[in-house]
Amino acid sequence: MKTLTFTVARFDPATDDSPHFEKYTVEVNEGARILHALHAVRDAIDPTLAYRYCCGSGQCGSCAVRVDGEPVLACMEEATEGMVVEALNLPVERDLMVEMESYLSGMEGLVPVGETRLLTRAENDAIRPLRDCIECLACVSGCPALQVAEFSGPTAMRQEMRIALDPRDPRDRVERTVADGLFTCTTCQRCVQVCPKEIKIPGKAIEKLRELANRKGLTLPKHKEVALLVQRTGRSVERIKPTFMEQVPDVIEPVGEVKGEVAFFVGCMYNSRLPETALDMIEVMRRNGYRIHIPKDQVCCGSPLIRTGQTWFLDELKHTNIRVFEKTGCDVVLTMCAGCGSTLKNDYVTPFTVKDVNEVLTEGGFEAPEKLPVRVTYHDPCHLYRGQDVHDPPREILRSLVEEFVEMPARCCGAGGGVRSGLPEEAAELGRQRGEAIEETGAEMVVTSCPFCEFHIAEHTDKPVINITTLLREGYAEKDEGSEEEKAGEK
Ligand code: SF4
Ligand code: SF4
Numbered sequence: 001m002k003t004l005t006f007t008v009a010r011f012d013p014a015t016d017d018s019p020h021f022e023k024y025t026v027e028v029n030e031g032a033r034i035l036h037a038l039h040a041v042r043d044a045i046d047p048t049l050a051y052r053y054c055c056g057s058g059q060c061g062s063c064a065v066r067v068d069g070e071p072v073l074a075c076m077e078e079a080t081e082g083m084v085v086e087a088l089n090l091p092v093e094r095d096l097m098v099e100m101e102s103y104l105s106g107m108e109g110l111v112p113v114g115e116t117r118l119l120t121r122a123e124n125d126a127i128r129p130l131r132d133c134i135e136c137l138a139c140v141s142g143c144p145a146l147q148v149a150e151f152s153g154p155t156a157m158r159q160e161m162r163i164a165l166d167p168r169d170p171r172d173r174v175e176r177t178v179a180d181g182l183f184t185c186t187t188c189q190r191c192v193q194v195c196p197k198e199i200k201i202p203g204k205a206i207e208k209l210r211e212l213a214n215r216k217g218l219t220l221p222k223h224k225e226v227a228l229l230v231q232r233t234g235r236s237v238e239r240i241k242p243t244f245m246e247q248v249p250d251v252i253e254p255v256g257e258v259k260g261e262v263a264f265f266v267g268c269m270y271n272s273r274l275p276e277t278a279l280d281m282i283e284v285m286r287r288n289g290y291r292i293h294i295p296k297d298q299v300c301c302g303s304p305l306i307r308t309g310q311t312w313f314l315d316e317l318k319h320t321n322i323r324v325f326e327k328t329g330c331d332v333v334l335t336m337c338a339g340c341g342s343t344l345k346n347d348y349v350t351p352f353t354v355k356d357v358n359e360v361l362t363e364g365g366f367e368a369p370e371k372l373p374v375r376v377t378y379h380d381p382c383h384l385y386r387g388q389d390v391h392d393p394p395r396e397i398l399r400s401l402v403e404e405f406v407e408m409p410a411r412c413c414g415a416g417g418g419v420r421s422g423l424p425e426e427a428a429e430l431g432r433q434r435g436e437a438i439e440e441t442g443a444e445m446v447v448t449s450c451p452f453c454e455f456h457i458a459e460h461t462d463k464p465v466i467n468i469t470t471l472l473r474e475g476y477a478e479k480d481e482g483s484e485e486e487k488a489g490e491k
């Protein structure tokens, strides 16, 4: 047995306007789950503590709560000293119980029409990734789109696609899902991160429903424009100034000896809108001993097409990119755009390894810069953090680079999934919330590692928004200046 002290958000609708926190100390077995800790409070301290549970084994979905802000199943997650247990971010009925009925009753059910039959193996295989939902609503509670837009939410979309794939239910799901906010999803992957059944709702349901919507001519006008631009130019962004690739040779040598060799997948935004940032990254890589190949006939990775359901010429883009990068002979393809990196890693099958610049620098070891006297926070790009599972590397770089690094909760800024172009008001609201979160950190500057986030967040904060490699280059410049001054002092 062990003693455990933790905090629970209590709420009684008869007496409270909002939840308040109570601390409890209980005796539990080693390895006890959160549910056991709640039982201990109820049995030994306060029998009125309200929470739901049924199966106790991760099957019924009734026990979902937030622990230290993260949605989890109370019966599956180990109880930890000092944890804070709260209700899901949904209307609270009492203590840890939320109102689920109105959401769940609004979800469509399968309605077979005519002769029913068993599904074929192929039909079953297609539906399987969407079938395992236990209706815990963890995804609904964490979805940023649902909080700012008219959206039926992730698991309702999952259910719509599940029905769309079932030939026994011939109803057309597309118009309903468009009306229910199909295009409001930013593809932030938060729902995947919190789902105890690891259901990949954006990729397996939302993007697929958007493909069905595209076939019915329901793609948003702004998204259609982007697809036509990619089809016409191979790029998702218009050229408005000399591009990155116009400014660099095919191969760039490192400053000293060659310690590694990579091929750089530039991405449309860094190529056409932010070439200066890509040049900063190149200088950082050169300084750390990398030879960099830049194949000039690379094209858009296709991310804007996949996210918006316009995949009819995606294979051409994929074939072109794989062919031109294979020709470089490099084992590693380097990305610095979170969206491109996530697409190459998750939507392609490549004969090479794809790595984000933060991964390459931290795995290979990078030269320590001069620490800059500034307080910064870091915005996790969804497609880097959740899309590529890259969380620690940028933090490792920042801790070596700035005097003070303050964390900020990871949350979508609203730029992804075609929302910034297609539904700018929703994107602006999420951006505004990100601006507030930045303000709360007291940071003088926000660092990130994605061109879309850089552009979007800059519109919603008065703090400078800077790419991590640009700041690292500044750290190296400070270091060089310091050594110059030292040398001058010695003379
Ligand atoms: S990907 Fe993000 S915005 Fe889309 S449904 Fe999931 S949580 Fe919501
Ligand atoms: S999709 Fe996952 S997180 Fe959402 S309700 Fe179903 S099981 Fe829970």
Ligand code: FES
Binding pocket: 052, 053, 054, 055, 056, 057, 058, 059, 060, 061, 062, 063, 064, 073, 074, 075, 076
């Ligand atoms: S009690 Fe059933 S999932 Fe936790």
